[in-house]
Amino acid sequence: MKKIFVLFLLSIISISSICAETVRMKVGDTKTLSPSVLPTKVLAGQPAWTSSRPNDVKIVSTTMYSCEIEAVNSFSGYATIHCKYYYRELDPTTGQYIYQRSGYVDYKVFVEETTITSIEISPANIELNNGETHKMEVIILPSNANQSVAWSSSDQSVAYVNSNNVLRANGYGTAVVTATASNGLTATCTVTVKKNGDDSGENSGNDGQDSTDYNELDYYFQIAKRRMNALRNKAIQQQNKNNE
Known part of the structure; x- marks a missing residue:
């Protein structure tokens, strides 16, 4: 009966999670998250860290027991930093770590404007x-x-x-x-x-040029140019x- 109770207790612990912790930051701040539960576990690999708003709260780096985050942008509400990990449990009968369980830790990160x-x-x-x-x-x-x-x-x-x-x-x-x-x-x-x-400059002082013919040609050229510019605009x- 005692063994059954111990196994039942372990099963409850294995599926439980750490309540969300609140973190407040300002844009440009960095912070290292270190869940106190992780050092007490025999981890089966490095935990997986994710951000619900990676463009606003960025995960910079992770280790076996910690995660560094950076506040990039301010926003309304909060971002959730989720840490999922797998760990081994002790078999009370054999004294060996044979049970692999999973758990997670959540953080609510508020970035003040x-x-x-x-x-x-x-x-x-x-x-x-x-x-x-x-x-x-x-x-x-x-x-x-x-x-x-x-x-x-x-x-x-x-x-x-x-x-x-x-x-x-x-x-x-x-x-x-x-x-x-x-x-x-x-x-x-x-x-x-x-x-x-x-060009606003005019070659009005050139000798020997027929200014009347030139002005008439330029007049029609400017009309065509304005029409092309109007179509282009x-x-x-x-x-x-x-x-x-």
């Missing part, structure tokens, strides 16, 4: 030719705060910024692009898009709408 104090776009004024691109640089302080931003443009037919922070010049003119941080703070940048290869705007 760091308050954003400032946001800036550098440079604050950009000049591009039509069709050019520019990688936008956004400076959010402190550096361990949420670095994601949402972009908007006062005139997307002139310039807009995609989700990869790449500015694209679509047409001619001026537009103001705005970066909005996760807490609502904003920064702006004025974008001027110039005509690519447009329309196609770019349509492509931007498809990509959004």
Whole structure:
């Protein structure tokens, strides 16, 4: 009867788990998790560690008895760090470790959001030719705060910024692009898009040239050029709408 009770008790222990522990971190922090239960077990191999939010709470390294995690991004709720392990139990009759059991330990990891104090776009004024691109640089302080931003443009037919922070010049003119941080703070940048290869200089002082014939030819050339640019801008705007 005593042996039956011991085996029943061991079976209960073998399927039990450690209640979830709570860990609080800030973005950029690292922490080593060391479940107190593991050193008391005769482990059958290295435990398996997983994160329910690997992009926000990353597993950096693991050993037989510990795991190092890093807080990458702040978020609402929590991430679960799950440790599953296999271990051997002692046979009370023979005194040998013959029973292989499994267990797990869970951690609830909360990553606190760091308050954003400032946001800036550098440079604050950009000049591009039509069709050019520019990688936008956004400076959010402190550096361990949420670095994601949402972009908007006062005139997307002139310039807009995609989700990869790449500015694209679509047409001619001026537009103001705005970066909005996760807490609502904003920064702006004025974008001027110039005509690519447009020469404003005139060879009006050349002797012996028939200026009347030249101006007439240039007049029709500029009309054709404007029509081509209009078609090109329309196609770019349509492509931007498809990509959004």
